[in-house]
Amino acid sequence: MNRSGASLVWRRTGLALACTAAVAAAAAVTPAVAGVANLFRGDLADLAPAAAGPFDHASAQLVLVGHGSASTVVLLVKGVDTAVATRTFGAHLHSGPCVAGNGPAAGPHYNHSGVVPPVVSDATEIWLDFTVDDDGNAQSVSHVDWVPTAGQRSVVIHQDRTAANGTAGPRLACLPVEW
Template identity: 45%
Template sequence: MRVLARSLAPAMVLTLAGTGIAQARAGDDGAHWLRAWGYTVPPGESDGRDALTYDEDLVPAGARIQVVQRVTGDAMTVELEVRGVLPGHTFGAHVHESPCGEDPADSGPHYQNVPGEDPGAANPRNEVWLDFTADSQGRGTAVSRHAWVFRPGEANSLVLHEHATGDHGVAGGRVACLTVAFTD
């Protein structure tokens, strides 16, 4: 995974074992952005910096996942771009609470702005949903806008699911994951 966060203020940059991280905040309005990307590998082949594929029929090894988060004040936009996935397939995609891991369930539940046990809390206004249908070249994009921002440290991955999101946020199995330390 590669991460880049940028704003109008000077950035602090840290590079660890090939992973670039830059993070900064702007002036009084707090505007900033973050970009993270990775190429998928099966879990057993990951060095911890990669995106993971759990279903190589839908998300082959080498597929690229990129996420951009833009924050201005108390609002944010999250953008998703993928390349190299199964052409013509519709994927569900959501921000999850925990980082990716060897087991698809390691990424935890969907991040919710207002956490709740009620299945009705799983909706596109309370969660970040980024469903897309891959084009004939296996590329897809999606955008989600919200009048809220993530709580610090509580949104840590982007998960691709096996089909479009249905009632109560259900989108089938987890087929790929990119660890992203989303910003608040």
């Protein structure tokens, strides 16, 4: 009887571990599960290597939180050249990968509208424009009522703030966002 009981406890523990592993695996492939957060961090890749730029020594982290069918996305940038303090830069989630020296590789903005041509706005795309402070740091938050699908994606930082039509000038740097 004791041995049977011990066996049952072991089995339950094993099941609990298996469940934990399954949840961790699900979190790695999709943020669509309520309360799941994906974190991406690292040095920014240079998309304009021909000239020195304000993000050449900067790093960033992106937190992508899926809650139900909505997402909250937080971008933190640090190490920006303080010569550009108070300036606002455009930043967006792009559908393609972050490849140093290759701005076009990031592709277009990730767009959720599902129509051609896409409806472009801060509700159909994840826009993360930020203003650099006196210490070379910046942060921004976007909230959308949908969840981006997994893939090799990136956050691209542009030279200008984002215009109403979604344009923001040349691509300066990017952060890989792949899950």
